[in-house]
Amino acid sequence: MKTKTALIFGYNDYALEIAKNIVNEYENINIFSLHSENDSLKNKSNFEIKSFDLSDRWDELNNDVDIENSIAFCVLEDSAENIFLTISLRSSFDDLDIIALSNNKETANKLKMAGANKVIPLVQTTAEMISEMLEKPIVKNVFHNILFESGELKIAQIKMNDHSSYIGKMISDIDWDKKYGVIPLAIVREDMSSEFIYSSKLKHDTITQDDIFIIVGYERDISEFEKLIGSRCDVNWRNWSW
Amino acid sequence: MDFINRFIVDFAYFINTSDAYQRKKRFFYDILENDKYIYKKYFDIFMIILIFLSVAILIAEVKSNINTKIEFFNTYIISIIFFIEYMLRFWTSSNMSEVIIRANEHATMIGQKFYLYKALYKIIKEKLSFIFSVRAIIDLLAILPFFHELRLLRLFVLFRVFKLFRYTTSFQAFISVLSTKKFEFLILLMFASIVISVSSVLIYVMEANNPSSPINTLFEAFYWSIVTISTVGYGDITPVTSAGRVVAMFVITAGIAVLAFTTSIVVSALTEKLDEIKEIKTIENIRKLKRFYLICGYENVAQEVASQLQNSRLDIIVLDEDPKRIENAKRDGLVALNYDPGDANSYKKTGIDLNTQVKAVLCLRESDVENVYSTLTVRSINKEVNIISLLMDDANRKKLNFAGVNEILYPKGLVGMISRELIGKPVAFEVIHALRNEYYGVNVEEILIDNRINENIVYVNELDNAQFRVILLGIFKKSTNRFFFNPMDETLLESGDYLLVIGNSAFIKEFEKYLHKKIRR
Structure with missing residues (x-):
């Protein structure tokens, strides 16, 4: 039986951190190591370590894994190997979501060219966090809480109900902060393009039933808002662009 | 005698423990010698201006009669300022009271009698070492134009130019660079001296008896040697005899060697010390x-x-x-x-x-x-x-x-946390990421509510942020150290609070300007 699996390639601290954070979201977590014998001996985590080779054709994965609903993380420490792995996975699986880790901008570009859906630029992201700690400490704390911590403030993706009274209204007239206590930040349009809520492009646009709003609010307000206006939804970010 | 000793020791203690006295001495020391003292540079600039004025007046004096007031200023005022500076340096160069106290305490500790002359001897030694330091001698010579009537002493104005070394650190750095090559310079000097003296004597011997030769005295021979070895060669004095010309050839060849040697010493000293000089300059800039x-x-x-x-x-x-x-x-x-x-x-x-x-x-x-x-x-x-x-x-x-x-x-x-967000709410994550990085001109900013803003804007509903198409995400209250998301209209704003706003960078700037300008109706 095919299962919804997180495939993590590379046995290192990054892999373990990722596994720890997503363990509840997937039925299976598979960590693959290039040097599985050594790594299996050292392994102190609860995750099983499988071996893989860069020349694999991944036939086994096709049998066990529900590729469309699974995700792959490429976190090999050697950039060249990581790029090769990404391109190898993409050439075998068109529908697999691939997230890859990069150390610099150049590798990030290559990983994207190799077919990664999303690249986490490690050094850049770390530096962003540090400079935000210094220059905008409040922003850093608020966003960090919204994104990563289990605080009351949440961010959600809400799709309009078909019968919502807001459909057809001007986007610029939205006053949900007063009415429902949630603040819309951005909108994902039907063509999967995103716009900041106050962007001049949207000034004269109306809300359509396929619009997805990115809103920030307290959990209870978002739940309340959901009941009245729309429902939380996933966005397939393979097709999504900002 | 004991009475005088006692009186002087008491006086030394009094001076050493007097805050007012020590503060003043410290102030003058800082302004004269302490490069880290912020006001020293103003004093240095003032002294440099005086030096340039002095030299300018000296030049003007040569061909024209200058105003008596200017002459008075040059002769007396500048000299007196330099004299005061010299005395202050003399005063701050060492601590007399400290020497007396230490000598007295030392004598008491080892149970001997305190002899004032020993302490005085030490004090005089310290002060003399100041007086005979090169810098102090230059300072003293710079005061001499005060005795204006002695025409030669006027030239001592030029010593004021040497005083510039004191006030500009780059000069000092240059001297310190050259001083690392003392040994090489000494060898060069010896070589040049030997060549000059030998060639002076030789040219004198070869040429002095020849009636058509311009070299008639040893001084002229010496002058010719220096002009030739330096490769300047004015041509006002030239050897006429064949023997004299052979000497000239020897001196010219030696001259090229001396010049090349000098250049290479200076260049190598500068290259070796360049990084150090740069570093000193960087450290100076960091201090500012x-x-x-x-x-x-x-x-x-x-x-x-x-x-x-x-x-x-x-x-x-x-x-x-x-x-x-x-x-x-x-x-x-x-x-x-x-x-x-x-x-x-x-x-x-x-x-x-x-x-x-x-x-x-x-x-x-x-x-x-x-x-x-x-x-x-x-x-x-x-x-x-x-x-x-x-x-x-x-x-x-x-x-x-x-x-x-x-x-x-x-x-x-961080990678773990980002991964969790990416599989859960990817677009939401990307939106916040884009906001943080000011992609597409949209930014998130913290605006401080200062006293000026707070005087005119007291409640959240007075902010008018919607007019500027700026989202007010929340307020960080200084008093409670907490962030209040989406605050109600009647929330009180206090000085020290921060507004967290999202919007187009240009609009946020406009909004910030508006907050500062807004006057309460």
Whole structure:
């Protein structure tokens, strides 16, 4: 039986951190190591370590894994190997979501060219966090809480109900902060393009039933808002662009 | 005699413990000698102006009669100012009362009688060493034009130019560079002296008896030798005999050698010391900075942080013990010093004041051992300064905390958290990421509510942010140290609070301007 699996390639601290954070979201977590014998001996985590080779054709994965609903993380420490792995996975699986880790901008570009859906630029992201700690400490704390911590403030993706009274209204007239206590930040349009809520492009646009709003609010307000206006939804970010 | 001894010792104690006296002495010492004292540069500039005025007047005097007032100013006022300066330097050059007190205490400790003359001898020795120092002699000679009636003494105005050395550090640096090549210069001087004296005598012997030769005295022979060896060769005196010309050929060849040797000594001294001179200049500039971020260790993350902080109002200073990484930092346009951030002496030598100048210390080496070491060093000097450190292995988190880091950033943990968000709410994550990085002109900013804004805007509904198409995400209240999301209209704003706003950068700027300008109706 095919299962919804997180495939993590590379046995290192990054892999373990990722596994720890997503363990509840997937039925299976598979960590693959290039040097599985050594790594299996050292392994102190609860995750099983499988071996893989860069020349694999991944036939086994096709049998066990529900590729469309699974995700792959490429976190090999050697950039060249990581790029090769990404391109190898993409050439075998068109529908697999691939997230890859990069150390610099150049590798990030290559990983994207190799077919990664999303690249986490490690050094850049770390530096962003540090400079935000210094220059905008409040922003850093608020966003960090919204994104990563289990605080009351949440961010959600809400799709309009078909019968919502807001459909057809001007986007610029939205006053949900007063009415429902949630603040819309951005909108994902039907063509999967995103716009900041106050962007001049949207000034004269109306809300359509396929619009997805990115809103920030307290959990209870978002739940309340959901009941009245729309429902939380996933966005397939393979097709999504900002 | 005992009575006088006692009186002088008492007086020395009185002076040494007098706050007013010590404060004044300290002030004059600082303004004359202490390069770190902020007002010293104004005093230096004032003295440099006086020197230039003095020289300008000397030049003007040569061909024209100058105003008596100007002459009075040049002869007396400037000289008196220089004299006062000389006396102040003489006064602050050593501490007489301290010498007497120490001699007295020493005598008491070993149970001997205190002899005043021993202390006086020491004092005189110290003062004489000041008087006979090159700088003090130049200072004294610069005062001499005061005796204006002696025409020769007027030329001592030129000694005032030598005083410039005192007030400009670059001159001092140049002299210190050349002084590293003392030995080479000495050899050169000996060589040149031997060539000059031998050739002077030789040319005199060859030419003096020849009636058509312009060289008739030993002085003329000496003058000719110097003009020739320096490769200047005016041509006003030339040898006419064949023997004299042979001597000339010898001197010319030696002259080329002397010139080449001198140039190479100066150039090699400068190249060897260039980095040092640059470093001295950098340290001087750092001392002038009011507030900056200190990056300890310049590796990948540090590089990226520095490039992101380039738009910050604060400067960035990099410390690293590795010359290659320092080179990289300099290539990236940063002020970087090759000092070990884990060594307490580095902060002393560079004059970095962790207390007042450094807003935050960033320990960004990709090694926990180095970061713990740097943190401990900084903490040993200053308990308050904000320290942010990278953490490479989660097992070392406690160690960094224990060393005194205020905030820790663990990149591996960050990757885990980002992964969780990416599989859960990818677009939401990307939206916030885009906001943080000011993609597409949309930005998130903190606006401080200062007294001026607070005088005119008291409640949230008076902000008018919607007019500027700016979203008010919330308020950070200083009083409770808490963030209030989507605050109600009647929420009170207080000075020190921060508004967290999202919007187009240009609109946010306009909104901020409006807040400062708005007048309460």
